[in-house]
Amino acid sequence: MTNEELIRKREKDKIYSREWRKRPGNKEKMKQQSREWREKNPERAKEHYRRARERHPENLKNWIRKNPIRYWVNESIRHHKRKGYEVKMSKAEIEEIAKKTLNCPYCGIEIDYSPLKGKVAKNSPSLDRINNGNLMTEKTTQIICQKCNKTKSDRTHLEFIGYCEQITRKFKDLI
Numbered sequence: 142m143t144n145e146e147l148i149r150k151r152e153k154d155k156i157y158s159r160e161w162r163k164r165p166g167n168k169e170k171m172k173q174q175s176r177e178w179r180e181k182n183p184e185r186a187k188e189h190y191r192r193a194r195e196r197h198p199e200n201l202k203n204w205i206r207k208n209p210i211r212y213w214v215n216e217s218i219r220h221h222k223r224k225g226y227e228v229k230m231s232k233a234e235i236e237e238i239a240k241k242t243l244n245c246p247y248c249g250i251e252i253d254y255s256p257l258k259g260k261v262a263k264n265s266p267s268l269d270r271i272n273n274g275n276l277m278t279e280k281t282t283q284i285i286c287q288k289c290n291k292t293k294s295d296r297t298h299l300e301f302i303g304y305c306e307q308i309t310r311k312f313k314d315l316i
């Protein structure tokens with residue numbers, strides 16, 4: 142094959158695969174295949190993504206802008222695993238909770254999932270282990286605002302309520 146033929150063939154292949162991707166179901170098929178490849182080659186996949194991030198840092202930023210909740214979920218899972226908690230929830234499950242949790246269950250403030258503001262805000266979301274256990278499942282985890290989570294600290298749900306009640310009772314003349 143001459144150089145020219147080779148170039149022509151590559152061009153043809155490119156057009157063919159572009160058309161192939163457009164056909165119904167093929168995009169999903171490709172996603173599935175690359176998911177399987179990533180599972181079989183975790184180290185190579187990691188390296189691949191690291192290089193891609195280095196080459197195109199703007200892609201990650203754009204992705205975060207388009208997927209703020211998913212980004213927050215990924216970061217939260219990583220954070221909690223690193224702290225030694227047993228996270229038994231999938232990303233999709235946490236994302237579902239996030240989509241339903243528009244306000245903090247304790248103080249009612251609107252939760253802001255947008256991550257590109259730099260620092261964590263008071264109304265940023267945070268994963269809360271409701272009864273302060275090590276195991277994190279859909280039943281034992283909720284999303285509350287950062288400020289409430291700081292105040293709740295290592296208290297269980299009932300301890301937190303009791304704590305608030307105690308303060309309210311003590312200063313009831315003020316309210």
Ligand SMILES: [Zn+2]
Nearest residue numbers: 245248286289
């Ligand atoms: Zn709150």
